[in-house]
Amino acid sequence: MSAPATPSGVRAVRPVSLALLLAAAAALGYLSGYPGRLGPVVAVAGVVLAAALRATPWRTVAAYAPVPALAVLVLEAVASPVGLGVELIAGASGVAFLLWLADDPARPVGGSLRSLPTVAVPGLALGIAWSSAFFLPSGSVPLGVAGGLLALTVALVAFLVGRPQFFDREEA
Amino acid sequence: MTSGPSRPLRWRPLAVLLLGSGAAMAFVAVLTRNPTPLFLALPLLLAPVAAALTGPRSAPPVRLSLSVEGAAAEVRVQGEVVPDPTVDARNLVVEVRCPPSLLEPRPPRLEYTTSEVGFHADWTAPEPTIAEIPVPSVLWRDPMGVVERGTISSAAPVVVSRYPPELLRIGSVRLERTTPLPGETHSRTVGESGEFHGIRLARPGDHPRQINWRATARAGRTLANEYDLDKTGDLLILLDARPTPLGRTVDERLFSISRAAALGLSESFLRVKSRVGVGVFGEFLDVVPLSTGRTQRIRIESAFKGAHLSSVHAPAERCAVSARRHFPPGLTTVVFSSLSDETSEDLSPYLRRRGFPAVVVSPSPLPLVAAASHLSGEDEAIANRIAKLVRRDRIAQAWEDSPAIDWDDYWSLGKFVEFVRRPRVRGVG
DSSP: OOSOSSOSSSOOOOHHHHHHHHHHHHHHHHHSSOSTTHHHHHHHHHHHHHHHHHHSSOHHHHTTTHHHHHHHHHHHHHHOOSOHHHHHHHHHHHHHHHHHHHOOTTSOSOHHHHTHHHHHHHHHHHHHHHHHHHHSOOSHHHHHHHHHHHHHHHHHHHHHHHOGGGGOOOOO | OOOOSOOOOEEOHHHHHHHHHHHHHHHHHHHHTOSHHHHHHHHHHHHHHHHHHHSOSSOOBEEEEEEEEOOTTEEEEEEEEEEOTTSOGGGEEEEOOOOTTSBOSSOOEEEEOSSOEEEEEEEEOSSOEEEEEOOOEEEEEOTTSSEEEEOBOOOOOEEEEEOOGGGGGGGGSOOOOOSSSOSEEEOOSSSSSSEEEEEEEOOTTOOGGGBOHHHHHHHSSOEEEEEEEEOOOEEEEEEEOOOOTTOHHHHHHHHHHHHHHHHHHHHHHHHTTOEEEEEEESSSEEEEEEEOSHHHHHHHHHHHHHOOOOSSOOOHHHHHHHHHHHSOTTOEEEEEOOOOSGGGGGHHHHHHHTTOOEEEEEEOSHHHHHHTOOOOHHHHHHHHHHHHHHHHHHHHHHHTTSOEEEEOSTTOOHHHHHHHHOHHHHHHO
């Protein structure tokens, strides 16, 4: 038997995934277009606020913890300039955010390890997308293909979200 | 484990947040012709779908055990959840809910391994009660907390009853018999609920479980076992479920206390093979006819679990007339009534007139009223004193019709037990 999953008082913070998210967000903030050191400062503040919300013993408050972390990532990604390095960091910070989500202190330890099969899917897709952007020549045709694929993906995701029974498998 | 109702996959609010943010960033990327938000959007859009695909594709079966221990006010609930080997137990979310009549000083402890989840909860019963502990809810949830799915278990709720410990041995008191021939009587229950008496020829109407198949094979005729049951007497337990001026909250609590004590009383007498009948008088009299055995225990427990306070104040004569219709006269009758107003005192005179010698056990509302009082210091002391005097007067008035026991310490029914054990005092009633 391992340690209790729902300890009383302040919850334990899982440092590895938090450090990963902090580093990725700070790097994205550094590369974003905000003047001075505002980008990294906002990134660190958002992630620290998210970690603090998550460490509170109140469930209802802890449920809102992902919002500030996601908000700073969105703000920085929108303001970032075009560049392969920035794109890679933006994608990596998204994956780091997913790993941080899996390390919920209200649940048994090792969440990020257990979530690896799940996180591997967007990680792989990200790798393919970035490799395509890196190796394929830029132009209006690849951009159109990418736009079409994106629209298809969004439509597919919307379809799946609307029909969760699609994931059910009938018992024999 | 059974295949229960369908438990489809459910998206959690986090999934909506991820998908909404991802879609918004994708559109921003197209509008601003900047692919960076798109790279951030990609993991957010794909994560919920990946979580749904990598999890169990149908409701995972779990083996759930639930047990209750402890005595008196202490209620210790423990158990374990063992999922299908393909499911990691650490991805299960177990929620143990405390029934409203019990107090939960601290949240339940959960202990996780890869193959099972153990849970322990220490609850407290502030007063005697019958509470149904629901089966803990068990959900499979992906590690990110994006999707979840219900599980299938065949566990049943556990009923916990807590009543004063003196009631455990009250069954040894010999009750007045209401059957015409005292002594040994044939067991009415099927099976070995009584003492084995002998073998006789089977008669039409004998239950197959009564047939002695070996003896039948030896003799070549159908023979049946006969059991005798030494009964000490019969008991009728009546609960007054009518509303009083004390208000719904206090009435509910007093009724809950009475139910628990009545269950303890019935269990104790059923244990010594007495016949016990039950009546709950709200607007009308709901009865469980006289009987004995394990089935009767379950019937009575179900009746008490389902009993609730009436919103209508019915006349006491209706109870007495109805009791006479369902039970033979002369039955030893224990009435649980709060005696908190004049109208609740009239139950025992009517019962006595219809031939039921009644003893009234009256749970006192004073401890509950005092706990809810906003007074303090000297005012509180004076109010308590006046309330005690009024209560004493009411009990004295009730004694004029039948013996009445003031039950003010809910965890002790010593006064009642002492009363039924001492014949001299019983004679007074």
